[in-house]
Amino acid sequence: MSSIEKMTLSKALNVSLRTALENDPKVVIMGEDVGKLGGVFRVTDGLQKDFGEDRVIDTPLAESGIVGTAIGMALRGYRPVVEIQFDGFVFPAYDQIVTQLAKMHARALGTVKMPVVIRIPYGGGIGAVEHHSESPESLFAHVAGLKIVSPSNASDAYWMLQQAIECDDPVIFFEPKRRYWDKGEVDTSAIPGPLHQARVVRGGTDLTLAAYGPMVKTCLEAAAAAAEEGKSVEVLDLRSVSPLDFDGIQKSVERTRRLVVVHEAPVFFGSGAEIAARITERCFYHLEAPVLRVGGFHAPYPPARLEEEYLPGLDRVLDAVDRALAY
Amino acid sequence: MSSIEKMTLSKALNVSLRTALENDPKVVIMGEDVGKLGGVFRVTDGLQKDFGEDRVIDTPLAESGIVGTAIGMALRGYRPVVEIQFDGFVFPAYDQIVTQLAKMHARALGTVKMPVVIRIPYGGGIGAVEHHSESPESLFAHVAGLKIVSPSNASDAYWMLQQAIECDDPVIFFEPKRRYWDKGEVDTSAIPGPLHQARVVRGGTDLTLAAYGPMVKTCLEAAAAAAEEGKSVEVLDLRSVSPLDFDGIQKSVERTRRLVVVHEAPVFFGSGAEIAARITERCFYHLEAPVLRVGGFHAPYPPARLEEEYLPGLDRVLDAVDRALAY
Amino acid sequence: MTVESTAARKPRRSSKRVSAKKPPAEQTELVQLLTPEGERVEHSEYSIDLSHDELRGLYRDMVMTRCFDAEATTLQRQGELGLWASLLGQEAAQIGSARALRDDDYVFPTYREHGVAWCRGVDPTNLLGMFRGVNNGGWDPNSNNFHLYTIVIGSQTLHATGYAMGVAKDGADSAVIAYFGDGASSQGDVNEAFTFSAVYNAPVVFFCQNNQWAISEPTERQTRVPLYQRAQGFGFPGVRVDGNDVLACLAVTKAAVERARRGEGPTLVEAFTYRMAAHTTNDDPSKYRNEDEYESWKSKDPIERFRTYLSNEGIADQDYLDAVEAEAEQLGKRVRDAVRTMPDPDTMAIFENVYADGHALVDEERAQFAAYQASFAEEGN
């Protein structure tokens, strides 16, 4: 019996949430406007109607309260899946996430678990106003106790969310909002791979492009363009930012000997820094060029009319590929 | 007329604040217990008595409120110097710092300035309970619009705080709390160097140790120990985390060809990552070994009885030095 | 283990709510000087005595604001703006409160205070920059004592409080007003602003436009008692005013502002009004609210009722009304033209104003990016 269907990334998330609500009575969804409205991106569309206000909970407009009460519900045995409306609005909840959610399991010497998923639509490219286009994953990755993942396609969106909800640790689930409308095949009866494993989404021999979330597509496009110029570029979809799959990256880099990391978040203190530092240590004698990074600048996310130039696009990725290959 | 005096690092901060209050009527000090008590570390000791409750303001117990109202006072033309009682308590203010304080100048297209200093005693080694020993500087360095500095000695404590208060940008001023009681000479009539410039505090030829705040002393001890074994280790006091003085580091590394970065903060997504990534890019052909990092583990700061082993100490620094030299 | 519903508790809960809520609130607690039918009524505590010129001015403000707002909505539909947050229905709350202020007072708005901006003298086209995506705030806050629009819900209430603390420190008798919504009342920041302002007795007015919706959530998701009552628990007065009654909004705000000037500290004003439009142009209210509610509020329209009053009292004749209409159309045209010719920002603006005193990394990235861009220009040659 095949269960393969083509759907948008946001629909895949919706179906995944529905499945979770069906499979486990302890799963609850909480957030601003997740009820009747179905979320501003419609990811929770129809869920309150079918599962009731007790399972799909519109919350007061207070992110610290949302995460703080989700922690309490987790202590009571629930598995809250929390929605933060936009990347830029997670910060009022930052204290609860960093000092409570992340540390509770350790503080309790393992006696309590924190199966809380925090879904955050993130990244730019949708022409939005301030605070609606940011990529704050680094600000969470530095914090022990959190897991951080980001799918790049519909199938991963479905499965990684399933796995995040099943995980007994807090997972920050970054959704690439400008890919919400991209369609892909989802096989809801497949057996998914490990949540935190990188995946080679295009093989290559000259250089590795590593990315996650929204930039995977851009990297695939860049690899295709590079191929036309005779360069064989491998693309790694990292999928997870904490933990990072260093083994997977290392394996690729030992073959290609060159690595470019791409993300929307600012380069300074971004994921690329951690990857560059560790891979350089692991592959010091393999690397023919320094690990290069392509990402945002050390500046606030700019107004929409500048985002095309601010965001790492095809050209900037290819420029880095060329620079790396020039070593 | 000489004005050199020997004093503890915390006293140097106290004198610096007093000078600022005297020199500029717009400077105000705000925080929990900064008044009569003089702060839990006595850094504001005696200031309310001498400058009044209007200049040295005990605030309600709410960090977001402290930073949020400091922003408002800055908009009114004041220069608030805010104290966060301990590193682990800055997170309730994180939203105001990241979404408001850091971005206000850019949002206003340069028409308003945000001369707010946020003083945070940080780091471990004092045998404290949870939340009192953390090093969260990376969580701020990723955010554009903030400047981040940390003095390692009394003289820098005095001068860097003067400069931070004079700066028209928000500055997060991380005070190495376990060095509060270390004495050093302070020349209050000297002409200080640039706030964001690294300083070679010990010359060497075989390897560069880069650190800031509390770890500078540890690195100096490590360099001395290494010297006994015939290794010539240079120690750089970075002093500033945002911006990082990459030129200064590069200059040193081009000579020594090896770099070890040391900080208390967790290594994963820490300052060392950014330094390693960028210096490797800048000095790819100079480096004889990968940039190594010594720092905290990906784990919550442990209870006090484990901190000696958790914190990067002499042995762990020397181990990294040896590993780097073994390449 | 099955998940039982909270049904056992629910009946009591909801009966509780009903008894604690609206009926008394709307009728007895609401300050009103003008009925929805346009009839002038007196209130024991709040009175107002305006010249005919002033009254006509309020009308003009409301009409100009509504027209500008409608124009912006249209411009969004035409793709000239990325987004628009309409104030439709909230004109009286905004104009009434803003006209209670002096030039030296200071305003901290949300993202919807177009009517307040108008009263402060901010050029309406300036408001459109951020919605067009050319900047994140297009004006100098100090030129009109009107702070930048703030999107992170509630955070401006603390800025207002801090600013007011500064005013008090300066010994000035200016007041500060912080606008926020019913949804915002749930944010920790707003409640911290209440605490700080009370403790420091700061000269600030908290002006909450309860338009009964926070995107799709009705006010009951934020509170189970009327919002103005929140203030009492922090030790300062709260008052609920008919937010569709421009005169009452002016009178109540004026009283609050004067309290602040006299050094009596903060006041919370809850303007009970209704968001007639969608939350923003991105929103589809049909998903969560029904037409009836909308219709019932349409009959309480703030401009209609004020026009009726002005006409009935002979304060404004048809000529005046027509003239205002014409002027509003002019404004619409001016805004339209201005937006369409609004230049895109220079790419290098990305690196501008990140710091006031410079930052080595920004300089480095700016230079690298300029070189990168120049490389295309060369290729192009």
Add this chain to the structure above:
Amino acid sequence: MTVESTAARKPRRSSKRVSAKKPPAEQTELVQLLTPEGERVEHSEYSIDLSHDELRGLYRDMVMTRCFDAEATTLQRQGELGLWASLLGQEAAQIGSARALRDDDYVFPTYREHGVAWCRGVDPTNLLGMFRGVNNGGWDPNSNNFHLYTIVIGSQTLHATGYAMGVAKDGADSAVIAYFGDGASSQGDVNEAFTFSAVYNAPVVFFCQNNQWAISEPTERQTRVPLYQRAQGFGFPGVRVDGNDVLACLAVTKAAVERARRGEGPTLVEAFTYRMAAHTTNDDPSKYRNEDEYESWKSKDPIERFRTYLSNEGIADQDYLDAVEAEAEQLGKRVRDAVRTMPDPDTMAIFENVYADGHALVDEERAQFAAYQASFAEEGN
């Protein structure tokens, strides 16, 4: 430009405060069932009827708690603990409130609820782990329905609210109690907890021990009206109880807990008490408060007054009092011994329980560190 003081506003401000504050509060609003002189009085709303056994039990709880607390302070002075936060003076507030609970209720403490922990059956030595620095919370919250001590001020109030929301969802009639201090009342989180609990009608009791100090700051730095009044603004009842009167604390908490069970939602209880000791053993209160205040509160000591009552009423004779004293000494000794022999954690515990489901980086760092440590062992050989 010089900075004027806010003097112009100050006289009014402070006169305002005085008139709005303590005199009525302490006298008319305070629920009391036992005067400081140990005289039993009745209250129109709150009554209590306990057996002699139960009354003696409360006494014993308070004495045991105080003795344990004193022992911990001594152990800190001797260097056995890194820090101690004494509850001295707050025994009645803690024992009274905790004894109003059932086993299936759930408690969210701060870092000072040693008396509550005692009533919940948490082994006192367990409380010392975090103060000794061997862990960050030494017990399984679910074995006694007593959550871990929480240091980040106020954050536990949201956990309590969420837990209570879960209780309601389960259809259980348990209640949840969240402890916090007067200082904590200023935190956004606490006020968000008020909002969430009211909106969801969660079965939670907010128990604020107003010990009148937040480290060096008096309660006036947090509020200008009595704290119990805060609740009203969020739509649920608040009550102020004499926090040094164990009977009143029990009665008032019991009533609040029963409201919660009946599905009537949250209550705020403000226990008006006094922190007799320093904030923690690190603190020196002589810097900021004077001896007089301390003396005046000493005369209201919660244990003294209760002993007077028990003796006067013949509920406890000298033998009983002596027996309790002896038992308390035993406890002290047991705690002393236990602490002194409390093992340091294994170094590798740094890497334990960071995640429930594992994390590759933790595994890698654990292995590296183990190898690093082993290298010393080898060298040592």
